[in-house]
Amino acid sequence: MASISFKNVSKRFGDNLALDNVSFEVKDNAFFCLFGPPLCGKSTILKIILGLIDPDEGEVLIDGRSVAGVAPAQRNIAMVFQNLALFPHMSAEQNVRFPLAERGVDPLEISNRVAEVAEKLNITHILSKPPSQLSGGERQRVAIARALVRDPNAYLMDDPISALDARLREQTRVELRRIQQELGKTLVYVTHDQEEAMSVADTMAIMEDGKIRQTGTPVDLYDSPNSTYVAKMLGSPAMNILPLDFAGKGKPISFSGNTPKTAISIGIRPEDLEIKLAKPSNGASVVNVEPLGSFTTLMLDTSGKQLLATLRGQTKIQTGDHVAIMVNPERAHFFDKSGAAAQAAG
Amino acid sequence: MQRTLLFETFRFSIIFLIIALTLVPTLWMVSMAFKPIQEWSASGGDLTWWPKNPTLDNFRFIFGESSSELIVALERGAGRPILASLLSATFGTLIAMVAGTTAAYGLSRFNSGRNLPLALIQLRLFPPMAVMIPVMIMWAFLGLTDTWWGLALIYGIVTLPFAFWLMKTFFDDMPREIEDAALVEGCSRFRVFLKITLPMMRPALASSALFVFILNWSDYLIALLLTTRDWVTIPVYMASLSSSMTGQLYGAKAALGLIAAIPPVVMGIAIQKHLVRGLTFGALKE
Numbered sequence: 001m002a003s004i005s006f007k008n009v010s011k012r013f014g015d016n017l018a019l020d021n022v023s024f025e026v027k028d029n030a031f032f033c034l035f036g037p038p039l040c041g042k043s044t045i046l047k048i049i050l051g052l053i054d055p056d057e058g059e060v061l062i063d064g065r066s067v068a069g070v071a072p073a074q075r076n077i078a079m080v081f082q083n084l085a086l087f088p089h090m091s092a093e094q095n096v097r098f099p100l101a102e103r104g105v106d107p108l109e110i111s112n113r114v115a116e117v118a119e120k121l122n123i124t125h126i127l128s129k130p131p132s133q134l135s136g137g138e139r140q141r142v143a144i145a146r147a148l149v150r151d152p153n154a155y156l157m158d159d160p161i162s163a164l165d166a167r168l169r170e171q172t173r174v175e176l177r178r179i180q181q182e183l184g185k186t187l188v189y190v191t192h193d194q195e196e197a198m199s200v201a202d203t204m205a206i207m208e209d210g211k212i213r214q215t216g217t218p219v220d221l222y223d224s225p226n227s228t229y230v231a232k233m234l235g236s237p238a239m240n241i242l243p244l245d246f247a248g249k250g251k252p253i254s255f256s257g258n259t260p261k262t263a264i265s266i267g268i269r270p271e272d273l274e275i276k277l278a279k280p281s282n283g284a285s286v287v288n289v290e291p292l293g294s295f296t297t298l299m300l301d302t303s304g305k306q307l308l309a310t311l312r313g314q315t316k317i318q319t320g321d322h323v324a325i326m327v328n329p330e331r332a333h334f335f336d337k338s339g340a341a342a343q344a345a346g
Numbered sequence: 347m348q349r350t351l352l353f354e355t356f357r358f359s360i361i362f363l364i365i366a367l368t369l370v371p372t373l374w375m376v377s378m379a380f381k382p383i384q385e386w387s388a389s390g391g392d393l394t395w396w397p398k399n400p401t402l403d404n405f406r407f408i409f410g411e412s413s414s415e416l417i418v419a420l421e422r423g424a425g426r427p428i429l430a431s432l433l434s435a436t437f438g439t440l441i442a443m444v445a446g447t448t449a450a451y452g453l454s455r456f457n458s459g460r461n462l463p464l465a466l467i468q469l470r471l472f473p474p475m476a477v478m479i480p481v482m483i484m485w486a487f488l489g490l491t492d493t494w495w496g497l498a499l500i501y502g503i504v505t506l507p508f509a510f511w512l513m514k515t516f517f518d519d520m521p522r523e524i525e526d527a528a529l530v531e532g533c534s535r536f537r538v539f540l541k542i543t544l545p546m547m548r549p550a551l552a553s554s555a556l557f558v559f560i561l562n563w564s565d566y567l568i569a570l571l572l573t574t575r576d577w578v579t580i581p582v583y584m585a586s587l588s589s590s591m592t593g594q595l596y597g598a599k600a601a602l603g604l605i606a607a608i609p610p611v612v613m614g615i616a617i618q619k620h621l622v623r624g625l626t627f628g629a630l631k632e
Contacts, residue, residue: 052526072529079530085523089545102532146531 002063002077002153002186003028004049009058011044018044019055020210026154026188027203031180034190035197035233036207042190043082044210046156049188051075062153073102078147082158082190084139086131092142093118093127099150117149120179136163140172148179154186162193173200194234198222206230228339231267237297237308241267241335247327252284252302257329263342267333270297273309277317278324286321300325378600379404386597404601408587420587424602426576427583432609433494434569434579435562438501442558445502446509447551451539454517455525463514466507474504478571485572494577497569501562509558516550517543552617560610580606 005025011018019041026032034042047053048060051072060067067075078099086095093114100110118124121141131139140163147155161172177200180187191197197204198218205215206229214221214230225231231239247253247266253273259266275298284302296315300307300323307325317323334342378386381397381404410423453462481500482491490496520543528538544551566581573582584602587595 047526050526050530052529071534072526073532073534077530079527081523081527083521083523085521085527087524087528087542087546089548098528099531102528102537146527150531 003061004032004154004186004188005061006045006048007059007061009045009048009055009060011041011048011053011055018210019048021058022210022212023058024205024212024215026186029184029186031177031200031202032186032188033197033201033204034188034207035194035201035204036192038192040207041210042192042207043158046079046158046188046190049075049154049156050077050079076152078150078152078155080143080147080155080157080160082160082162084143084160086139086143086146088131091128091130092123092134092138095131095142096127096145096149099146103150105150113149117145120148121145137168140164144176148183152185154188155180156188156190158190159192161196162191169196176200194236198234206233224341225267225333226341228265228267228335231333231335235269237270237310239267239269239333240273240307241265242305242307244334246302246305247332252305252325254324254326255329255332257332260334260336260342262336263334264337265335267335268307268327268331270308270310271295271312272327272331273307274326274328275300275309275311275317276324276326278322280322283322283324286317286319286323289315289317289319291315298323375600375603378597379604381597381600383597386600404597405605407595408598408602424580424583424605427578427580428605430494430497430573430577431563431579431581431606434497434501434577435559435565435609437495437498438505438562439555439559441498441502442505442509442562443551443555446506446554446558447513447547449506450510450513450517451543454514463511466510469504469507474567478568482571490572492573492576497572497577497579500568500572501565504565504568505558505561508561509554512554512557513547513550516547516554520546549620552620556610556613556617559613563606563610 003026006022009019009022022041022045034045036042044053048055049062051067051070054068062075062077086092087098090098096114096117097110100113105113114127115124118127121144123138123141123145126134126138126142131142134142140161144157144160147157157176161169161176164172173196176187176189189197189200201218203215204218204221206213206221208229214226218234221230222234225234225239228241231241242253242265244259244264244266245251247255249256253266253268255266284300284307286298287301287306288299290297290299291314295313296311298309298311298315298317300309302325309325311317336342377396380400380402381394382399382401383403385394385397385399407420408424410420410425449462449466485491485496485500488496490499524546525538525542528542529535533541564581565579566585569579569582570585573579578586580602584599584606587598587602589595
């Protein structure tokens with residue numbers, strides 16, 4: 001049980017500013033997800049929590065206490081590394097036993113705990129094998145087992161299931177979510193997959209170039225992104241962002257409502273666009289139709305700008321059709337010159 | 347088809363030539379070791395590929411007895427030089443490996459002493475002769491001349507850069523996360539080194555040690571300058587194998603050479619299974 005908080009943490013590697021004044025708080029027992037493109041500083045944050053690297057500036061608190069100068073072994077935090085980092089010269093069982101054996105736990109207790117966690121992760125049958133003889137998925141589960149076997153304050157996972165195929169990944173993330181709730185432990189999870197992040201996180205932080213751009217629940221971030229960056233990072237297909245003069249009365253996107261004064265662009269999620277067949281006048285034309293079963297993605301062209309729209313189920317609209325586009329003012333997002341969200345004017 | 351056949355013929359003749367260049371001299375040594383003096387000496391005028399009358403005389407001779415009237419028995423047998431070589435090369439290798447491995451680990455992980463790697467390799471840029479004269483004086487002063495431990499010490503120092511550089515490359519290539527994982531799971535830095543790094547580095551340690559051992563084992567110059575009588579090594583002793591009547595004692599040299607070839611070959615075979623295995627195979631996801 002532990003809360004983790006970062007206060008104005010910065011870290012440089014040579015000339016490269018890996019973390020730039022990062023602050024966030026992970027509540028006790030929360031599933032916290034760090035989400036961002038590769039090399040944006042996610043892994044650096046985990047290493048700082050673990051104590052493998054020290055921040056240049058700022059403070060890291062675990063359970064309200066500063067951990068500056070506390071060795072990794074003393075922090076009692078378990079980690080699943082991105083490349084798994086199994087010990088190649090030990091069998092899977094020895095790998096899983098290692099954290100307990102190093103802490104001098106009673107051998108009988110070790111055996112019980114290993115058996116229990118092996119059962120939970122379904123690796124009992126492969127415990128005697130060395131990592132080199134395991135498949136990617138099995139290695140992944142052994143690495144997760146090694147983290148789960150002891151009773152740490154918090155778990156950290158650095159993109160642990162990225163090597164699995166899509167279906168297994170979906171299963172594993174549900175499983176991880178279940179295990180986290182069962183254990184009632186804080187979990188900090190790093191991923192570059194927005195769907196994964198949104199599906200598992202209680203709270204998520206979206207990162208860019210060493211900065212945290214926005215923190216909140218997945219639904220909050222999805223519904224009210226504070227910048228075009230966050231807006232584009234979440235949701236698939238991504239939000240349509242257009243210059244403001246495309247929307248309004250008599251414009252390609254029919255829209256009636258107030259726009260904030262500072263706004264220069266409008267963002268609309270593909271599922272919020274309302275599409276109707278129309279005469280080839282002021283509307284848009286359909287460039288491409290992707291029927292994906294539960295929904296259909298349309299690519300629309302309006303005066304040279306391309307938009308994506310998703311419709312529930314199937315549609316009769318075909319490539320080459322002309323359509324009128326409307327949007328509910330409540331579902332529209334506005335951004336100012338700097339890309340930050342513009343506040344609606346009254 | 348024709349072209350392929352021609353190509354294959356060409357390919358195999360090249361391979362055959364290379365093998366012949368490498369192995370025929372060795373074969374010659376092996377065969378000569380078992381020849382009686384009449385067959386290996388030019389005075390016999392009867393050079394043959396295989397010994398006509400195979401004998402162990404050469405081996406008996408270098409260990410102190412002579413069965414041939416032509417050569418007077420040696421005053422000192424080869425037993426002592428073999429011991430000298432074994433002791434000095436083994437302990438020299440030990441010194442180089444222990445110092446080189448720990449230094450390489452420190453530098454690879456903590457990036458301290460950034461100029462040290464270059465400084466170490468610079469030791470090898472000196473012509474050995476330029477360094478050896480001062481060393482002779484120092485060793486004489488310290489009473490290390492003509493002792494196996496004096497020789498082992500200088501071997502350790504001379505081969506340290508090799509051990510260091512080889513091990514540093516291996517440490518640099520080892521993924522940090524494996525050590526990080528052990529740190530997180532409760533190990534101290536030193537324990538990580540003992541429990542995780544060294545066991546993982548076994549193939550690297552084995553191949554580096556073999557390389558260093560061969561360097562030490564085959565040294566001639568240093569032993570020539572630092573030993574005189576009690577602890578001369580195999581190469582130095584071998585050079586002294588000649589007689590006033592027959593000149594160079596090739597048969598005896600060949601016999602000694604055959605014996606000298608045994609330790610590196612045995613070592614090589616012993617560590618072969620470590621050499622073929624990958625360093626971190628299976629530790630990481632691809």
